[in-house]
Amino acid sequence: MESPMQIVSKVLPGIIAHIPQTLLYWFLPSVLALFFGALLCxxxxxxxxxxxxxxxxxVISFFRGTPGIVQIYIVFFGLPKLIWAIGYDVSDWTAGVYFVIATTLNLSCFMAETLRGGYLALDRGQVEAGLSIGFSRVQNFVHVIAPQTLKVALLNIKNLEIDVLKDTSVAYTIGAVEIMGYANRMISLRSGLGQLWILGTAAVIYFIMCTVLEVAFNLATRRISRFEGVSR
Structure with a gap:
């Protein structure tokens, strides 16, 4: 009979080895969603x-009003058929690609509403001041609108990003292997023996990653506030 420490010591290296894949499933949708969310906004x-x-x-109402896991299944089973209908074969795509696509679509809609809230909270006087000193519309967006919008929306963006990082744990449902996918596979190979310790180990790793992400966002927020204080 294995002790808890023996179980943890056996699965921990494998869980740690899947951290990069997990971060990839978080990072790609985050970057893409910031772009597409800005367009939707x-x-x-x-x-x-x-x-x-x-x-x-x-589109935003649909993706915000339906479960993310349902969207993942729709993309995973429906997108290949849709692409096949227009003459392309994507049977060689990995499950991770579909997860990234589905997560990007979902996050883009939430990001759009978060950015919209930040934009609507802008002081219109600052926008007009930028135009009054000779900024073009593009310059005004880059130097005034975008920074101020991100500052207001940063707290909500942090919450979204933490949720996305945690939600990578459902990627295994379509066959994409990340931390939770590996943990689930280990539980199956061990016929369920020690599953609480395996799941607990995965939970601790997720907790550490989310904590690091939260600290990074908090530091970014303080840096922005400090920079504004100096510039004033």
Whole structure:
């Protein structure tokens, strides 16, 4: 009969080895969602493209109003058929690709609403001041709108990113192997023996990663506040 420490010592190296894959499943959707979320946000705050506004509103409502696991299954089973219908074969795509796509779509919609909230909270006087000193619309966006929007939205973005990092644990449901996928495989190979210790070990690793991410966001927030204090 193995002791808890023996079980943990056997599975811990494998769990640690899957940290890079887990971080990849978090990092790629995070970067892509920031870009696509900004585009969706622009479509929502712009009054010049009403059809685009309503299309984006429906898309955002769908992805925010349906379970993420359902979206993963829809993308995993439906996207290959859709691409096949237009003449392309993606049977060689790994499960991780579908997970990244599904997570990006989901996160983009939440990111769009987070950025929209930050934009709507902007002091319009600062925007007008940027234009009054000769900034073009692009310069005003880069130097005034984007930094101020991110500052306001940073707390909510931090919460979203922590949720996404934790949600990588469902990637194994479609065959993508990360920390939880490896832990689940070890539990199956051991016929369930020591599953609480294996799951507990995985939970501790997730907790550490989320804590590091939270600390990084908190440092970024303090740095931005300190920079603004100096600039004033």
């Amino acid at each position: 622009w479509a929502r705050v712009s009054n010049r493209h009403r059809p685009l506004y309503w299309i984006c509103t429906v």
